[in-house]
Amino acid sequence: MSCRIGMDVGGTNVVTGLFDSEGRLLRRSKVRTIKLSSCELIQQLAGQCKEILAAEGVRESELEAVGIGLPGFIQSESGVVSSANLPFNDVPVATRLQQLLGVPVAVENDVKMVVYGEYLHGAGKGYSHVLGLTIGTGMASAWVSDGRLHEGAGGLAGEIGHISFPDISYMCGCGMKGCLETVASTAGIARQARDGLKAGWVGLLAERFPPEIRDELTSHDVWQAYLDGDAFAGQVFQRTANWLSRVLVPSIALLSPDVIIVGGGVAAAGDIFFDSLRSYVSASLHPLYRERLRIVPPSLGDDGGLYGSAEFALKSRKIGLRI
Ligand SMILES: [Zn+2]
Structure with missing residues (x-):
């Protein structure tokens, strides 16, 4: 089974969703955001990915891609993030996380990911x-x-x-x-x-x-x-x-x-x-x-960003970005 992960990272919480190859949400987790430094936050994001895979009994080799929605200005081609609410100031979040996880990582603005999720599976479907x-x-x-x-x-x-x-x-x-x-x-x-x-x-x-x-x-x-x-x-x-x-x-x-x-x-x-x-x-x-x-x-409640970022990661991987 292949799977992907979508994350919604805010100033207060990191929400992580694990999706199967059909785009169904298998599991969801929510933890407080560690905001002390960019290094610690990136370590936390990688840790959340590994934890949710283990909790669902999925091998890390089955993970295809990770997508992340973040508040702030994102250069989506390079995955560089500057955010007033997170300890990221010109930080190449996608590249660093990709090194830790060994899979393609796509980073985008959180509102864009929520709207993309609603377009695919929520109030914008069809x-x-x-x-x-x-x-x-x-x-x-x-x-x-x-x-x-x-x-x-x-x-x-x-x-x-x-x-x-x-x-x-x-x-x-x-x-x-x-x-x-x-x-x-x-x-x-x-x-x-x-x-x-x-x-x-x-x-x-x-x-x-x-x-x-x-x-x-x-x-x-x-x-x-x-x-x-x-x-x-x-x-x-x-x-x-x-x-x-x-x-x-x-x-x-x-x-x-x-x-x-x-x-x-x-x-x-x-x-x-x-x-x-x-x-x-x-x-x-x-x-x-x-x-x-x-x-x-x-119509997706708080999960729009998870659906959006997981699908966005897969789409970005297919067209060859960030690999
Ligand atoms: Zn203003």
């Missing part, structure tokens, strides 16, 4: 043109067309979270002011609510978060307050959907996707977010686009 976004700690997008994941010049396609708007006043971690990601992210939802409370909002959020504990407020608290009937909390999600629509509308006109998959912690807010987003996007599009418009949540 469609030719799939646009996907993740709005979580950060925000990014990916575009798959006729089976091809679009990289763009320098591999930079999809970084829509760092488009800057003059009416967004927050500084972004990237060094720019007014990036979409500063409001359309889990931290952005909390930030908007904290600033609203400072400006005098009344209601459930104000009662639950008096000034002395206001800094503890999270996006989940905003969502809970909305569910409990707080009008201001609902407005935070509507406003965020409105900002996001400014980027989605031109993207839809430019690419004409069959389906748009929106995932991540903010999208988990559900109808309040999706209904607002559909409404704002529809209002600005030509009827021909509106009739086709499908904006949906992902």
Whole structure:
């Protein structure tokens, strides 16, 4: 039996999935990310691969390829990674891991891998043109067309979270002011609510978060307050959907996707977010686009990146990259 491994490596957890030759997920593991040095993290990734093979009783010689989704800027041809959330600054992750494991290793941006997984096996299955976004700690997008994941010049396609708007006043971690990601992210939802409370909002959020504990407020608290009937909390999600629509509308006109998959912690807010987003996007599009418009949540839960990276590794191996 041949098999492959897909990994989703974040600042908090390393999730590893072992797949059989038919692409079925056999086993999944999750451990805390070791972030002390690039060497230790690469050793940890190799160790997780060996552990999951042993746990399933699969010989290491049966492993065909390993794919990894990581947050940050990835030069996918060379597998060199620079990431603000991981101890990688121009580190050739693919090459080093390949030396440790003895099989081809493909490395790509984590959002691209999630969207690729959804295209193959999730909410994008059966469609030719799939646009996907993740709005979580950060925000990014990916575009798959006729089976091809679009990289763009320098591999930079999809970084829509760092488009800057003059009416967004927050500084972004990237060094720019007014990036979409500063409001359309889990931290952005909390930030908007904290600033609203400072400006005098009344209601459930104000009662639950008096000034002395206001800094503890999270996006989940905003969502809970909305569910409990707080009008201001609902407005935070509507406003965020409105900002996001400014980027989605031109993207839809430019690419004409069959389906748009929106995932991540903010999208988990559900109808309040999706209904607002559909409404704002529809209002600005030509009827021909509106009739086709499908904006949906992902269907693979947290496993989209595992499916995407495992398949991407196999595809990269077949076309001869990184060998
Ligand atoms: Zn930015």
